[in-house]
Each structure stands twice: as structure tokens, then as C-alpha cells.
Amino acid sequence: MTTDLLGTPLTETEQELLAVYRALLMFVGRDDLAPVVRAGALAALAPLAVTVTDLGLAFEHLIDVGA
Amino acid sequence: MHTSPYWNPKTETLAREDLRALQLVKLRRVAEWAQARSPFYRRTFAAAGFTPEQLRTWADIDRIPLLTREEWMQSQADHPPYGDIPVAADASAIRMHTTSGTSGKQPLRALDSRKDWSWAAEMWCYALWGAGVRPHDIGYVAFGYGSFIGFWGLHNGLEKLGALTIPGGAQTTTARVKQIVDFGVTVVASTPTYALRMAQEAEIQGLDLRASPVRTVILSGEPTPAATRDLIEGQWGAKVFDTAGMTEISTIFMFEPADQPGGCHIIEDHFIEQVVDPDTGRELPYGEAGERVTTSFGRSMIPLLRYRTRDMVVKLPHTATSNGRTWDLYEGGIIGRVDDMKLVRGTNVYPRAIEGIVRQFADVDEFQVEITREGIRDEITLHLETVDGFADASWEELELALLTELADAHEGLRFLIRRRGAGDLPRFELKARRLTDLRVAR
Numbered sequence: 001m002t003t004d005l006l007g008t009p010l011t012e013t014e015q016e017l018l019a020v021y022r023a024l025l026m027f028v029g030r031d032d033l034a035p036v037v038r039a040g041a042l043a044a045l046a047p048l049a050v051t052v053t054d055l056g057l058a059f060e061h062l063i064d065v066g067a
Numbered sequence: 068m069h070t071s072p073y074w075n076p077k078t079e080t081l082a083r084e085d086l087r088a089l090q091l092v093k094l095r096r097v098a099e100w101a102q103a104r105s106p107f108y109r110r111t112f113a114a115a116g117f118t119p120e121q122l123r124t125w126a127d128i129d130r131i132p133l134l135t136r137e138e139w140m141q142s143q144a145d146h147p148p149y150g151d152i153p154v155a156a157d158a159s160a161i162r163m164h165t166t167s168g169t170s171g172k173q174p175l176r177a178l179d180s181r182k183d184w185s186w187a188a189e190m191w192c193y194a195l196w197g198a199g200v201r202p203h204d205i206g207y208v209a210f211g212y213g214s215f216i217g218f219w220g221l222h223n224g225l226e227k228l229g230a231l232t233i234p235g236g237a238q239t240t241t242a243r244v245k246q247i248v249d250f251g252v253t254v255v256a257s258t259p260t261y262a263l264r265m266a267q268e269a270e271i272q273g274l275d276l277r278a279s280p281v282r283t284v285i286l287s288g289e290p291t292p293a294a295t296r297d298l299i300e301g302q303w304g305a306k307v308f309d310t311a312g313m314t315e316i317s318t319i320f321m322f323e324p325a326d327q328p329g330g331c332h333i334i335e336d337h338f339i340e341q342v343v344d345p346d347t348g349r350e351l352p353y354g355e356a357g358e359r360v361t362t363s364f365g366r367s368m369i370p371l372l373r374y375r376t377r378d379m380v381v382k383l384p385h386t387a388t389s390n391g392r393t394w395d396l397y398e399g400g401i402i403g404r405v406d407d408m409k410l411v412r413g414t415n416v417y418p419r420a421i422e423g424i425v426r427q428f429a430d431v432d433e434f435q436v437e438i439t440r441e442g443i444r445d446e447i448t449l450h451l452e453t454v455d456g457f458a459d460a461s462w463e464e465l466e467l468a469l470l471t472e473l474a475d476a477h478e479g480l481r482f483l484i485r486r487r488g489a490g491d492l493p494r495f496e497l498k499a500r501r502l503t504d505l506r507v508a509r
Contacts, residue, residue: 005089005093006085006088006089006092043181045181046180046181046184046185047185047189047227050182050365053186053364054077054078054189054336055075055077055078056078056089059092059093059096061100061182062181062367063154063155063180063367066159066181067180067181067182
């Protein structure tokens with residue numbers, strides 16, 4: 001079972017949010033993205049990363065992927 | 068729409084023991100990140116014999132060496148322009164901001180990544196939402212939008228929250244006040260000094276701010292003594308909410324919630340704030356005045372671990388409020404600076420305390436404090452301008468009342484008071500400097 005940083009099981013909403021974040025994080029790692037796609041995805045990833053950190057679901061530094 | 072009074076209900080009401088555990092997890096990760104990527108931290112950690120693996124319990128935080136502004140400045144002097152604290156080259160950043168430079172020193176230069184900058188706006192969202200700002204609001208940012216970080220984060224926070232955001236940059240005070248009234252602004256953000264300046268300008272222009280839709284004034288950038296807050300609330304007919312931040316963290320670390328408990332909540336899921344004796348570095352208990360030492364979790368480009376801020380604060384436990392937040396508070400916000408205190412004929416003098424007295428007198432429009440040395444004797448002089456229409460016949464009464472109040476608050480210290488002509492004294496948009504110590508220059 002997936003848990004937050006404190007080991008508490010995630011709610012359904014948190015699971016969905018974390019899945020979106022992980023998918024986007026994986027997506028921006030691709031090297032075949034057109035500038036318009038990569039920039040838009042990075043611009044979306046940054047606030048999403050802040051939200052999952054706010055909720056204690058993940059806490060990661062994203063500089064190496066451009067965010 | 069969500070009706071929660073909290074921006075983030077999950078962590079704003081988190082049990083204290085869970086909050087501590089969350090902070091410790093984040094602290095370890097930031098320390099590991101700093102050790103792995105920042106040449107500065109690798110060096111200072113090694114010199115202190117510290118490794119992130121040593122962070123096992125809360126008490127281990129004191130193993131992390133303190134960071135001073137002087138060390139940061141030296142790092143930027145040695146490795147211009149950004150020093151060797153950043154974890155990556157400037158190409159990885161999307162923003163560069165500087166400190167305001169009010170201390171007279173070289174401003175610090177700070178870099179932020181996309182996520183860092185998003186986080187800066189997020190911290191403002193905690194404050195804005197906590198003060199009752201909602202998407203239907205119209206926010207006016209009375210700020211010059213230069214390289215000084217100022218209210219940039221607030222601007223982005225207002226947008227993120229969904230409020231209509233009006234940037235009030237690059238125009239006169241007259242134009243700003245007119246826009247606030249013309250656009251039906253409900254929330255204004257500025258420094259305390261500039262809120263007073265805009266109210267003064269509104270009066271000159273015959274605009275009644277009290278009758279305008281403005282209901283909230285968000286303050287930052289300077290300490291706000293109670294008398295200054297009362298004055299602003301009276302002039303604007305709006306509730307005033309205090310916040311405080313610093314360029315070194317890129318955003319704010321505390322905010323005053325809607326129930327106004329007499330202090331500001333620390334955003335504790337994103338910061339660890341310690342209060343220490345400025346001389347010994349020893350951590351102080353609740354209720355004692357000391358220096359803020361901050362650790363920030365939000366900035367990836369510039370990890371900030373145990374930074375000595377020189378801000379003076381008094382921390383209170385979260386139980387001092389009944390609004391449901393489990394975050395501790397700083398009573399009265401920032402109460403001064405460690406290096407603000409002046410010694411005049413054996414008496415401690417703080418600019419904020421003087422302002423707290425002077426602002427109680429509605430006939431005073433603007434003021435400056437000057438400390439000089441006359442022979443072997445120090446003198447402290449209050450220069451002041453009175454409001455438009457002040458009757459000359461009332462001057463002696465005002466002077467006597469001020470002298471009495473100032474002496475009572477300063478162990479009988481006698482101030483000199485000089486009345487100045489209208490417009491003689493400087494006005495400020497950002498961080499006001501109202502005390503000059505000419506003894507230092509001689």
C-alpha cells in the first residue's frame with residue numbers, strides 16, 4: 001500500500017494526485033518532446049510537485065529534469 | 068468551492084508529533100541534497116564534522132553548522148556572481164532576485180528553479196487564504212517590481228489562488244491610489260510605510276479609502292508595531308494582516324490568520340524556525356526574545372540550513388490560538404533586528420519602539436530619528452513633520468506629550484524634538500529607514 005512521508009496510507013484523492021505527478025515526472029524525462037510540449041509539461045510539473053510536497057506525499061528535487 | 072479556512076487543511080492542523088516527524092524527514096533530505104550538490108555545504112559540513120546521517124532525532128538539528136549572511140556574501144565575492152551555495156549552474160534557474168540592500172551592504176543574489184518559484188508563490192497562498200482572500204477578490208500589488216524580490220511572490224500567489232491581480236508597478240503614488248479606487252480593489256499589498264503614504268495621498272486627492280471596497284491590507288517588508296497597524300486600519304477602513312519573508316528564502320515564512328491572535332503562524336511544514344540567544348547561539352524557550360534561525364525546505368537551488376536571520380522574535384506555542392492550526396506563532400511578528408538596537412547614554416533604543424510611540428500621535432505625519440555625539444555626550448533627536456492643517460498653537464502641547472511618552476518608555480532618556488517643514492523628510496515605498504546613527508560615521 002502506498003503511504004505518505006509519515007507512513008500513513010493515502011486517500012483515494014491523494015493516490016490519484018500522486019499518480020498524475022509520477023506520470024508527468026516520467027513524461028518530462030523523455031528526449032523526444034517538442035519544445036512546446038516539454039515547456040508546457042515542465043510548467044505544469046512544478047506546481048504539481050509543490051502540491052504533493054504540501055500534502056507530504058513526496059518530497060523531491062527536480063532540477064535535473066528542468067523544474 | 069472549498070470552504071476550508073485553511074489553504075492546506077492536512078498540514079495546518081497536523082498533530083505536533085506528526086509535524087515534527089515530517090520536518091525531520093524533510094530536513095534529512097535537504098541536508099543530503101546540500102551535501103551532494105553544494106560545494107559550500109560540503110565544505111562547511113566537513114569543517115563541522117557533520118553528516119546528514121547524523122540527523123536521527125530532533126535534537127540532532129543542532130549538529131548542522133549555522134550559516135551567516137557574511138559567509139554567504141563572502142561566497143559570492145569568492146565565486147561571483149552567485150557564490151558556491153547553489154546546487155547547480157545558473158542555467159538551471161529561471162529567476163534571479165536580490166535582497167533590498169537596506170543594510171548598506173552588497174545585496175545578495177539568489178537563484179530559483181521553476182519548482183522553487185512555484186513554491187514561493189505557494190507560501191504566499193497560505194497567507195492570503197488564511198487572511199480570507201478568495202478567488203473573487205481583486206488584489207493590488209503596490210510595489211515597484213524591480214530585481215528586489217519584494218512582493219513578486221505575492222503577485223504570483225494571488226494569481227495562483229485565482230484572484231484578479233493588478234500589478235501597481237512603475238507609477239506614482241497618486242496613480243496607484245486612483246487605480247485602487249477606480250478598479251474596485253478589495254485587497255492591497257504593500258509595506259506598512261507605503262500603506263500610510265498611499266492613505267496620505269488619497270486624502271490629498273480627496274479620495275475616501277474608508278468608503279472604497281478595500282477590506283484587507285497585506286503588509287510585509289517591515290515590522291508593524293501595534294500603533295502603526297491601528298493607524299493603517301483607521302485610514303483604510305480595512306483589516307491589516309502582517310506577514311514576513313526574506314530574499315534568502317525567496318518568500319514568506321509566517322502569516323497572520325483571519326482571527327488575528329496577536330501574532331503570525333510559522334509555516335512549519337515548510338520551515339524549521341529556531342529562536343536563539345544572539346550572543347551564545349543557545350536555543351531559547353517559548354516566550355523569550357531571540358534571533359530567528361531558519362531552515363527552509365522549499366528551495367532546491369539554494370538549500371538554506373540554519374541561517375541566522377538577525378530578526379528578533381518571540382515564539383509562542385500553537386496553543387496560544389484557537390483557530391485549529393497546530394503551527395507555532397511569533398508574537399507580534401518581527402519585533403526588530405539584532406543589530407537595530409542602539410545604546411544612547413546607557414539606554415537601549417529600538418526603532419520599532421520609537422515608531423510605536425510616534426504613530427500614536429495622529430498629528431505626526433512623518434519622522435526621522437538621528438543619533439549624534441556632541442562632545443562626550445550622545446544626543447537622540449526626533450525630527451518630525453506634522454499633518455496638513457496642524458495648528459501651530461498646538462505644537463508645544465504635542466512636543467511635551469511626545470517627550471513624556473518617549474522618556475517614559477526609555478528609562479527617562481531625554482529626546483530632542485525638531486519640527487520640520489512639510490516634505491522635508493524622506494518618504495519610502497519599500498523598507499523605510501528612519502534611524503540614522505551619525506556616531507558611527509565619525
